[in-house]
Amino acid sequence: MVCPVGRKHVELWAGYALVVLGVVVVAADPVHWAHITLGLLLALGGAGLAAHGHMIKAPVLEISDGEFRYRRGRYIVRVPFHDIGSYYVLPGRIRSLGLCDSTGRPKRFPSLRSRRAARTYLPLTGMTSPAKVESFMAVAGIPPRKRSLTS
Numbered sequence: 462m463v464c465p466v467g468r469k470h471v472e473l474w475a476g477y478a479l480v481v482l483g484v485v486v487v488a489a490d491p492v493h494w495a496h497i498t499l500g501l502l503l504a505l506g507g508a509g510l511a512a513h514g515h516m517i518k519a520p521v522l523e524i525s526d527g528e529f530r531y532r533r534g535r536y537i538v539r540v541p542f543h544d545i546g547s548y549y550v551l552p553g554r555i556r557s558l559g560l561c562d563s564t565g566r567p568k569r570f571p572s573l574r575s576r577r578a579a580r581t582y583l584p585l586t587g588m589t590s591p592a593k594v595e596s597f598m599a600v601a602g603i604p605p606r607k608r609s610l611t612s
Contacts, residue, residue, distance in 0.1 A: 467588055472514030479507025520585055522558075522594070524601050531558070531583045538570055538583060548598050549606040550591045557582035558594060561606055
């Protein structure tokens with residue numbers, strides 16, 4: 462799965478389901494060594510999957526000290542408000558937030574995982590509602606791209 466928060470939910474639910482399945486397998490025949498071994502392996506795998514799911518961080522948008530901040534784990538982008546002219550949200554399965562300067566050109570950001578390529582957008586999650594992003598940007602005072610461009 463591509464969406465970090467979607468992946469988090471899937472890993473949590475699958476991990477807990479595997480733990481329960483492991484308990485059911487052991488409870489079905491607790492005297493046979495194959496059932497005990499299979500149940501323990503399922504429970505350990507489920508516990509590991511659930512633990513990994515709890516460690517996944519969702520991106521955070523913040524407004525502070527005259528700057529816009531995007532934070533996803535250790536990756537932090539800080540942009541002063543006077544450098545932002547507008548924003549846009551890329552639709553689709555993988556939602557992303559793009560920021561434009563006052564002339565309407567997309568701003569470029571370094572890649573998330575120290576890759577060489579720069580991005581013109583900040584990845585959100587597929588479970589992030591565009592309405593929440595729009596309301597957050599309205600509170601910040603940043604207009605959508607379609608209203609900020611002058612011809």
